[in-house]
Amino acid sequence: MSQKIIINDVTLRDGMHAIRHQYSREQIAELTRLIDSSGSDIIEATHGDGLGGSSIQYGFSKEDEETIIKTAVENADHAKIAVLLLPGIGVIEDLERAHGFGAQVARVATHCTEADVSEQHIGKAAALGMDTVGFLMMSHRTTPENLLEEAKKMEAYGAQTIYVVDSAGALTMDDTRARIALFKEHLSDSTTIGFHGHNNLSLGVANSIAAIETGAQRIDASLAGMGAGAGNTATEQLAAVMNRMGIEHNLDLYKTMDAAENVMKPMMERPVQIDRLSLTLGYTGVYSSFLLFAERAGKEYGVDARDILTRIAEMGAVGGQEDWIIGVAQDLAQEKKVHS
Template structure:
């Protein structure tokens, strides 16, 4: 079916959220070797919130940014190593350093209606000769038509690939189809289209396949779905479905299965699965990385974490506003006390 699909593996970036950014250098090296050997095209390796994300607000990573990137670069024989940058968390200097450490792919991520903040970062990545990607997070939060306008901005800044990003795992298949098909019809023929899914509504693989059917040829996935919320599209599941559908790609099914089962699952601190909290994320459309923060605050203040997520959704919180969670938990605890 169409062009060969490029798999961008996010086990070492989105997967950081699920392990509180605590991968060790040894784990990064081992995972990179296995992912590379399984045939992934790009391996993304940074703090879960991207370059510059290691901080009090987002949580400190176990290893330095330089060590994370260099370890991935040193252990990837065939795959390119990529980094994520959210303007405001990461700055151009972080991007230049990542490039000097050997990163070849730069994904610049903004909220779905704020592409204009990415102009300098996308321009710099393109100037450095990196494979430059625009990454429109929380794509369910705006209409397909508005999303296209934001995508056009990123394209004009120099991004060669633009992603529909389902950060909350809230898109249905029709939602995905509408967004990707509009990109395909209206972006330049040379611009590639990507899709990044989360599995909060159990639609990670289904949405990725719909995206491919509509013309996306870069798809994000992670071993055993390792990622924020209910996790990302699981590589081994996606590969099995792509094989059944004769979709062309570079991955080896048995190797991805074995890496997920033997290496990734034993490293998980908390099973990456659809439980009541991760399902609530998809249902209410809340950023997937809010899960562990809401779980902790719920326990600390004696309130239901689902109520925290629902209130956060009503407030319209976006990625980077995790600090709202404690305030919401305190508010709910007070309301409970006064009831």
């Protein structure tokens, strides 16, 4: 823990999920300035599903991609601006445009067992001279050993940082340690290890600290935990714990507290908190961005959204399969009718 922890703020990307991707240009500018002045090292700014995500499938963002990225770039004095790309949702041309808009960090995300689809995108980001990150989503859905093999692929493609990503907030501290420890032991000494946590089981900060103690050097967080499901690791909470533990970082605790309390929380349309639906996400291991889709479908079809999420988990859904939710809700409604 002697090395200073790099904080990657995801308020303007993962936080997009919690506000239905409706941040305005003015809100993006204000949040970027606050996050930057609070000491975060990297600020990620795209649609919640990354470059190319604004669509009927995932929800249209209020502002276009160029506006989101350029506004973040223009309002950050110190932090690097990052973009997320999920191959198949975003394409290489999207990455090139984002780089042209001023993005310096590229995070290429795949399902935890599908790193092979990222080769061209990681290679292009590295060729562009971007800080290139491999982002292994839903990391609870495979063994630590298999996750390491996928990480090695991303490393070979040119990723300088590899993340264990707890997209469902389903990992325990032991689960987190097991994955980070293998990365630390078997990846190159020059490869940085990152961790992205969600708070669906109330373990966002705990897992982030476990990751740091085991060798992670880059940690994701967001103001007031703003993000999908029960939200991400909250920046202000993480800063307080790191201060208590003597972990070195660049965050200003009071500034993160004030930004979370005075600006972020009033922007929330739905409180980012652990409730019965977000807890179900973590318990069943369902992708955190499914929460609002399941909540809406449950109301529309008169079924319990927890049953939708449980069925989705049984089907093995991964990120990008939100369209399954309507079909599941219809099936549950029909079953309810038959048994009534």
